[in-house]
Amino acid sequence: MANKNKLMITCKEATMLSVQKAEIKLSVRDRFRLFIHLVICQYCRLFDKHNKIINKIISNWKTDKKLSDNQKSSLQNLIEQKLK
Amino acid sequence: MKSSLKINPKNWVAKFSDELFSFAYLRVNDEEMARDLIQDTFLAALKNLETFKGEISEKNWLYLILKNKIIDHYRKNVKTKKVRIDDYDNEDEFFDESGHWKKESLPHPFNNLLVSQTHSFEFYEILNKCKQKLNQLHSSIFSMKFINEIGSDEICKELEISSSNYWVLIHRIKLKIRKCIEKLFYGK
Numbered sequence: 001m002a003n004k005n006k007l008m009i010t011c012k013e014a015t016m017l018s019v020q021k022a023e024i025k026l027s028v029r030d031r032f033r034l035f036i037h038l039v040i041c042q043y044c045r046l047f048d049k050h051n052k053i054i055n056k057i058i059s060n061w062k063t064d065k066k067l068s069d070n071q072k073s074s075l076q077n078l079i080e081q082k083l084k
Numbered sequence: 085m086k087s088s089l090k091i092n093p094k095n096w097v098a099k100f101s102d103e104l105f106s107f108a109y110l111r112v113n114d115e116e117m118a119r120d121l122i123q124d125t126f127l128a129a130l131k132n133l134e135t136f137k138g139e140i141s142e143k144n145w146l147y148l149i150l151k152n153k154i155i156d157h158y159r160k161n162v163k164t165k166k167v168r169i170d171d172y173d174n175e176d177e178f179f180d181e182s183g184h185w186k187k188e189s190l191p192h193p194f195n196n197l198l199v200s201q202t203h204s205f206e207f208y209e210i211l212n213k214c215k216q217k218l219n220q221l222h223s224s225i226f227s228m229k230f231i232n233e234i235g236s237d238e239i240c241k242e243l244e245i246s247s248s249n250y251w252v253l254i255h256r257i258k259l260k261i262r263k264c265i266e267k268l269f270y271g272k
Contacts, residue, residue: 010183046191
Protein backbone atom coordinates (compact mmCIF):
# COMPACT_ATOMS: atom_id res chain seq x y z
CA MET A 1 0.00 0.00 0.00
CA ALA A 2 2.67 2.45 1.05
CA ASN A 3 4.56 4.57 -1.47
CA LYS A 4 7.49 2.42 -2.48
CA ASN A 5 10.26 4.96 -2.19
CA LYS A 6 9.65 6.74 1.08
CA LEU A 7 11.21 5.66 4.33
CA MET A 8 8.73 7.67 6.36
CA ILE A 9 5.16 6.52 6.03
CA THR A 10 1.92 8.09 7.23
CA CYS A 11 -0.24 6.82 10.11
CA LYS A 12 -2.76 5.60 7.57
CA GLU A 13 -0.09 3.53 5.83
CA ALA A 14 1.40 2.32 9.11
CA THR A 15 -1.93 1.05 10.45
CA MET A 16 -2.52 -0.69 7.14
CA LEU A 17 0.81 -2.50 7.44
CA SER A 18 0.00 -3.34 11.04
CA VAL A 19 -3.27 -4.96 9.90
CA GLN A 20 -1.61 -6.74 6.98
CA LYS A 21 1.19 -8.29 8.97
CA ALA A 22 -1.29 -10.54 10.83
CA GLU A 23 -2.12 -12.21 7.55
CA ILE A 24 0.77 -11.85 5.12
CA LYS A 25 4.52 -11.68 5.37
CA LEU A 26 5.57 -8.08 4.85
CA SER A 27 8.58 -7.24 2.73
CA VAL A 28 11.77 -6.32 4.59
CA ARG A 29 11.31 -2.73 3.45
CA ASP A 30 7.75 -2.55 4.80
CA ARG A 31 8.70 -4.19 8.08
CA PHE A 32 11.47 -1.65 8.50
CA ARG A 33 9.22 1.27 7.62
CA LEU A 34 6.58 0.07 10.06
CA PHE A 35 9.21 -0.37 12.76
CA ILE A 36 10.54 3.16 12.27
CA HIS A 37 7.04 4.59 12.30
CA LEU A 38 6.09 2.75 15.48
CA VAL A 39 9.22 4.01 17.21
CA ILE A 40 8.21 7.60 16.63
CA CYS A 41 4.39 7.42 16.73
CA GLN A 42 2.72 6.58 20.02
CA TYR A 43 -0.76 6.45 18.47
CA CYS A 44 0.12 3.86 15.86
CA ARG A 45 1.98 1.96 18.54
CA LEU A 46 -1.28 1.85 20.50
CA PHE A 47 -3.20 0.79 17.43
CA ASP A 48 -0.69 -1.98 16.75
CA LYS A 49 -0.93 -3.23 20.33
CA HIS A 50 -4.73 -3.10 20.38
CA ASN A 51 -4.91 -4.84 17.06
CA LYS A 52 -2.92 -7.74 18.48
CA ILE A 53 -5.18 -7.93 21.54
CA ILE A 54 -8.29 -7.89 19.35
CA ASN A 55 -6.93 -10.63 17.11
CA LYS A 56 -6.28 -12.77 20.14
CA ILE A 57 -9.73 -12.17 21.55
CA ILE A 58 -11.39 -13.02 18.27
CA SER A 59 -9.51 -16.29 18.02
CA ASN A 60 -10.85 -17.30 21.46
CA TRP A 61 -14.38 -16.17 20.82
CA LYS A 62 -16.85 -18.18 22.89
CA THR A 63 -20.49 -18.06 23.78
CA ASP A 64 -22.61 -19.67 26.48
CA LYS A 65 -25.70 -19.94 24.30
CA LYS A 66 -27.13 -23.44 24.44
CA LEU A 67 -29.98 -25.37 22.89
CA SER A 68 -33.02 -25.85 25.12
CA ASP A 69 -34.10 -29.36 26.17
CA ASN A 70 -37.13 -29.10 23.91
CA GLN A 71 -35.00 -28.23 20.93
CA LYS A 72 -32.71 -31.13 21.70
CA SER A 73 -35.49 -33.65 21.98
CA SER A 74 -37.03 -32.55 18.70
CA LEU A 75 -33.63 -32.92 17.03
CA GLN A 76 -33.31 -36.37 18.64
CA ASN A 77 -36.76 -37.36 17.35
CA LEU A 78 -35.90 -36.15 13.89
CA ILE A 79 -32.72 -38.24 13.81
CA GLU A 80 -34.43 -41.37 15.11
CA GLN A 81 -37.21 -40.97 12.58
CA LYS A 82 -34.72 -40.73 9.72
CA LEU A 83 -32.88 -43.79 10.96
CA LYS A 84 -35.96 -45.99 10.74
CA MET B 85 -20.20 -51.44 7.11
CA LYS B 86 -16.99 -50.73 8.97
CA SER B 87 -18.04 -47.16 9.57
CA SER B 88 -21.12 -48.12 11.56
CA LEU B 89 -18.80 -49.17 14.37
CA LYS B 90 -17.51 -45.66 14.76
CA ILE B 91 -20.58 -43.62 14.12
CA ASN B 92 -23.74 -43.46 16.15
CA PRO B 93 -26.25 -40.80 15.10
CA LYS B 94 -28.40 -41.53 18.16
CA ASN B 95 -25.69 -39.99 20.33
CA TRP B 96 -25.16 -36.89 18.24
CA VAL B 97 -27.60 -34.64 20.06
CA ALA B 98 -26.37 -35.56 23.52
CA LYS B 99 -22.69 -35.52 22.64
CA PHE B 100 -22.26 -32.75 20.10
CA SER B 101 -25.31 -30.51 19.74
CA ASP B 102 -24.33 -27.86 22.34
CA GLU B 103 -20.85 -27.50 20.95
CA LEU B 104 -22.01 -27.35 17.35
CA PHE B 105 -24.75 -24.90 18.26
CA SER B 106 -22.44 -22.42 19.98
CA PHE B 107 -19.98 -22.74 17.10
CA ALA B 108 -22.75 -21.88 14.64
CA TYR B 109 -24.30 -19.17 16.81
CA LEU B 110 -21.03 -17.24 17.03
CA ARG B 111 -20.72 -17.34 13.30
CA VAL B 112 -24.19 -16.39 12.20
CA ASN B 113 -25.21 -14.40 15.27
CA ASP B 114 -28.81 -15.56 15.04
CA GLU B 115 -30.25 -18.31 17.27
CA GLU B 116 -32.88 -19.49 14.87
CA MET B 117 -30.45 -19.60 11.97
CA ALA B 118 -27.94 -21.47 14.13
CA ARG B 119 -30.60 -24.06 15.05
CA ASP B 120 -31.53 -24.50 11.41
CA LEU B 121 -27.90 -25.01 10.51
CA ILE B 122 -27.49 -27.71 13.18
CA GLN B 123 -30.57 -29.48 11.93
CA ASP B 124 -29.37 -29.24 8.32
CA THR B 125 -26.00 -30.57 9.42
CA PHE B 126 -27.50 -33.63 11.11
CA LEU B 127 -29.78 -34.30 8.15
CA ALA B 128 -26.91 -33.98 5.66
CA ALA B 129 -24.79 -36.28 7.84
CA LEU B 130 -27.53 -38.90 8.00
CA LYS B 131 -27.90 -38.81 4.24
CA ASN B 132 -24.18 -39.30 3.79
CA LEU B 133 -23.47 -41.84 6.51
CA GLU B 134 -21.81 -44.17 4.01
CA THR B 135 -19.25 -41.50 3.08
CA PHE B 136 -17.94 -41.48 6.65
CA LYS B 137 -14.77 -43.51 6.43
CA GLY B 138 -13.53 -43.06 9.96
CA GLU B 139 -10.47 -41.12 8.78
CA ILE B 140 -11.45 -38.27 11.04
CA SER B 141 -13.48 -38.46 14.22
CA GLU B 142 -17.25 -38.41 14.14
CA LYS B 143 -17.15 -35.01 15.82
CA ASN B 144 -14.74 -33.47 13.31
CA TRP B 145 -16.78 -34.91 10.51
CA LEU B 146 -19.89 -33.15 11.82
CA TYR B 147 -17.92 -29.91 12.24
CA LEU B 148 -16.78 -30.16 8.65
CA ILE B 149 -20.35 -30.47 7.42
CA LEU B 150 -21.45 -27.59 9.64
CA LYS B 151 -18.63 -25.35 8.42
CA ASN B 152 -19.71 -25.93 4.82
CA LYS B 153 -23.29 -25.10 5.74
CA ILE B 154 -22.13 -21.86 7.35
CA ILE B 155 -20.05 -20.90 4.34
CA ASP B 156 -23.06 -21.56 2.08
CA HIS B 157 -25.06 -19.31 4.36
CA TYR B 158 -22.55 -16.48 3.87
CA ARG B 159 -22.41 -17.02 0.14
CA LYS B 160 -26.15 -16.60 -0.11
CA ASN B 161 -25.99 -13.58 2.13
CA VAL B 162 -23.18 -11.85 0.31
CA LYS B 163 -24.39 -12.59 -3.22
CA THR B 164 -27.42 -10.46 -2.61
CA LYS B 165 -25.36 -7.37 -1.98
CA LYS B 166 -22.73 -6.43 -4.49
CA VAL B 167 -19.95 -4.30 -3.13
CA ARG B 168 -20.57 -0.72 -4.10
CA ILE B 169 -17.63 1.51 -4.73
CA ASP B 170 -18.72 4.01 -2.07
CA ASP B 171 -18.39 1.27 0.53
CA TYR B 172 -14.70 1.93 0.48
CA ASP B 173 -14.47 5.24 -1.23
CA ASN B 174 -16.34 7.50 1.12
CA GLU B 175 -14.88 10.06 3.45
CA ASP B 176 -12.21 8.80 5.78
CA GLU B 177 -13.36 9.06 9.37
CA PHE B 178 -9.96 8.11 10.79
CA PHE B 179 -7.26 9.93 8.84
CA ASP B 180 -6.89 13.40 7.35
CA GLU B 181 -5.68 14.13 3.84
CA SER B 182 -2.03 13.90 4.82
CA GLY B 183 -2.59 10.44 6.35
CA HIS B 184 -2.40 11.49 9.99
CA TRP B 185 -4.89 10.46 12.65
CA LYS B 186 -7.85 12.79 12.94
CA LYS B 187 -8.03 14.17 16.46
CA GLU B 188 -11.35 12.49 17.29
CA SER B 189 -10.04 9.11 16.19
CA LEU B 190 -6.74 9.05 18.07
CA PRO B 191 -6.36 5.77 19.95
CA HIS B 192 -6.30 5.96 23.74
CA PRO B 193 -4.52 3.39 25.88
CA PHE B 194 -6.59 0.35 26.92
CA ASN B 195 -6.09 0.12 30.65
CA ASN B 196 -5.26 -3.06 32.51
CA LEU B 197 -8.87 -3.55 33.48
CA LEU B 198 -9.82 -4.07 29.87
CA VAL B 199 -6.82 -6.23 29.10
CA SER B 200 -7.51 -8.42 32.15
CA GLN B 201 -11.10 -8.91 31.02
CA THR B 202 -10.36 -10.00 27.50
CA HIS B 203 -11.35 -13.56 28.36
CA SER B 204 -14.56 -12.65 30.10
CA PHE B 205 -17.96 -13.15 28.64
CA GLU B 206 -18.75 -9.42 28.96
CA PHE B 207 -15.92 -8.62 26.66
CA TYR B 208 -17.37 -10.82 23.97
CA GLU B 209 -20.69 -9.07 24.40
CA ILE B 210 -18.91 -5.80 23.64
CA LEU B 211 -17.21 -7.32 20.64
CA ASN B 212 -20.55 -8.62 19.45
CA LYS B 213 -22.16 -5.20 19.82
CA CYS B 214 -19.32 -3.67 17.85
CA LYS B 215 -19.76 -6.24 15.14
CA GLN B 216 -23.45 -5.41 14.95
CA LYS B 217 -22.62 -1.73 14.51
CA LEU B 218 -20.70 -2.47 11.33
CA ASN B 219 -22.60 -2.11 8.09
CA GLN B 220 -23.80 -5.33 6.49
CA LEU B 221 -20.87 -5.65 4.14
CA HIS B 222 -18.29 -5.03 6.86
CA SER B 223 -20.09 -7.39 9.19
CA SER B 224 -20.14 -10.19 6.59
CA ILE B 225 -16.46 -9.72 5.88
CA PHE B 226 -15.70 -9.63 9.59
CA SER B 227 -17.46 -12.96 10.07
CA MET B 228 -15.96 -14.55 7.00
CA LYS B 229 -12.43 -13.55 7.79
CA PHE B 230 -12.12 -13.41 11.54
CA ILE B 231 -14.60 -15.99 12.74
CA ASN B 232 -14.77 -18.47 9.89
CA GLU B 233 -11.17 -17.95 8.89
CA ILE B 234 -11.97 -17.96 5.20
CA GLY B 235 -8.89 -17.02 3.19
CA SER B 236 -8.55 -13.63 1.53
CA ASP B 237 -8.49 -15.17 -1.96
CA GLU B 238 -11.86 -16.75 -1.43
CA ILE B 239 -13.34 -13.59 0.07
CA CYS B 240 -12.14 -11.54 -2.92
CA LYS B 241 -13.67 -14.09 -5.28
CA GLU B 242 -17.00 -14.20 -3.46
CA LEU B 243 -17.29 -10.44 -3.29
CA GLU B 244 -15.70 -9.83 -6.69
CA ILE B 245 -13.24 -7.31 -5.31
CA SER B 246 -9.53 -6.78 -5.92
CA SER B 247 -6.91 -7.57 -3.34
CA SER B 248 -6.24 -3.87 -2.70
CA ASN B 249 -9.94 -3.23 -2.11
CA TYR B 250 -9.93 -6.19 0.25
CA TRP B 251 -7.18 -4.59 2.32
CA VAL B 252 -8.94 -1.25 2.38
CA LEU B 253 -12.02 -3.00 3.76
CA ILE B 254 -10.12 -5.06 6.35
CA HIS B 255 -8.17 -1.96 7.42
CA ARG B 256 -11.36 0.00 7.91
CA ILE B 257 -13.09 -2.84 9.78
CA LYS B 258 -10.17 -3.12 12.19
CA LEU B 259 -10.12 0.64 12.78
CA LYS B 260 -13.85 0.64 13.45
CA ILE B 261 -13.79 -2.35 15.78
CA ARG B 262 -10.90 -0.96 17.78
CA LYS B 263 -12.55 2.42 18.14
CA CYS B 264 -15.86 0.84 19.10
CA ILE B 265 -14.31 -1.34 21.81
CA GLU B 266 -12.58 1.69 23.25
CA LYS B 267 -15.80 3.67 23.16
CA LEU B 268 -18.06 1.03 24.70
CA PHE B 269 -15.56 0.07 27.33
CA TYR B 270 -14.79 3.56 28.52
CA GLY B 271 -17.92 5.36 27.41
CA LYS B 272 -15.74 7.77 25.48
